[in-house]
């Protein structure tokens with residue numbers, strides 16, 4: 001790590017502050033941020049600046065449902081920071097999404113972009129809705145109205161959305177089209193994670209899982225373990241979980257458990273992942289009744305004896321109540337915030353290597369960056385080039401974070417925050433916020 005400025009003092013190591021009594025994603029983020037700020041001796045003003053989002057937008061999204069009723073949904077976009085460049089981050093659709101969660105997710109995007117050295121700030125968006133209960137046309141109306149409400153926020157040089165939970169290429173295509181209709185020109189670079197035919201990038205769909213696997217292999221290597229000799233459990237079988245499971249399977253790992261909202265599926269002899277992917281696709285994207293595996297709960301999956309655990313579903317899955325029961329040697333955080341701050345110390349005490357979300361799942365935003373670059377150049381890369389560059393950036397990010405963790409004898413999560421906050425704070429100082 002190359003400390004740049006006087007907000008950083010390599011000789012200081014401070015214990016984290018008192019534990020928070022509750023465990024919301026935003027509080028978890030703040031606890032880690034506070035720890036890194038102590039290590040870096042961030043001054044109070046800088047601390048305040050970096051803990052306050054630049055903008056928090058709440059919009060009302062009235063649409064006409066297929067049966068003619070009007071229903072009003074609530075949408076959010078939080079721009080945490082745009083110091084390193086235009087803000088970047090996905091949009092999630094979920095019944096329980098709320099401003100606090102989006103705030104946490106937006107700030108994680110800031111640190112994530114800094115960890116992998118892509119020139120973006122952090123943002124996140126969400127719409128409070130249950131996509132399982134909406135028709136395709138209702139989803140389209142929600143997406144277009146949400147985008148219309150964000151026309152002065154989004155922009156290829158301002159704020160660039162992407163997919164997240166329950167959003168996909170089709171939804172990104174509607175965002176692009178709505179923005180372009182209003183701009184009266186086709187503006188592909190306003191959103192990433194688009195279909196390839198609309199200016200999407202080769203490899204974006206698999207990028208997050210691919211990045212998870214790159215850093216997992218790097219972690220295994222540090223522990224002297226070979227991928228073809230390890231057992232893996234994966235929570236969540238959507239974009240991130242299924243690709244991570246499949247790529248670990250291709251590395252020769254034995255995937256002993258997978259899961260989705262219908263439960264966990266366990267087979268001590270290993271699950272045929274390509275077959276599970278085919279089954280899920282043919283069954284409405286659900287693993288329900290998947291043959292050749294025993295049904296267990298999502299909680300049981302997390303506590304299985306295995307070498308690698310990849311939580312790739314949602315926040316707060318490993319928390320104070322179950323952290324003591326985790327048996328994995330490595331946790332690779334495919335999801336954002338799957339481990340609460342209160343669980344960190346327990347996992348550390350157990351000697352579990354946690355590859356934190358802001359590093360482990362940064363492959364998605366890295367290839368989103370590639371997509372944005374390709375759209376702006378109007379020149380598109382091969383999948384082989386995308387994957388090679390992704391692999392290099394993820395390896396470099398892992399090595400940088402690992403180096404900081406060794407230097408300060410702190411966990412990989414603490415090191416990732418120290419690395420990211422140092423980078424953003426240094427950039428901020430150079431830009432001169434005090435002018």
Ligand SMILES: NC(=O)C1=CN([C@@H]2O[C@H](COP(=O)(O)OP(=O)(O)OC[C@H]3O[C@@H](n4cnc5c(N)ncnc54)[C@H](OP(=O)(O)O)[C@@H]3O)[C@@H](O)[C@H]2O)C=CC1
Pocket residue numbers: 163164165166167208235236237238239240241259260261262285286298312313314315334335336337361362364365
């Ligand atoms: N997509 C991306 O590029 C990126 C995603 N992430 C993060 O990765 C995580 C997953 O995102 P993504 O794969 O895109 O989302 P998807 O919507 O594609 O998949 C989510 C998966 O999690 C499952 N799931 C949801 N709730 C639970 C639960 N309570 N227990 C077990 N499984 C559950 C879903 O099951 P079901 O399908 O049955 O509902 C689905 O299999 C999120 O935290 C997201 O923020 C991070 C970086 C980039």
Ligand SMILES: O=C(O)CCC(=O)C(=O)O
Pocket residue numbers: 088089090091112160161162163164192193336361362364365366368
């Ligand atoms: O691809 C992107 O721009 C952001 C993806 C995302 O939302 C995330 O990394 O959490």
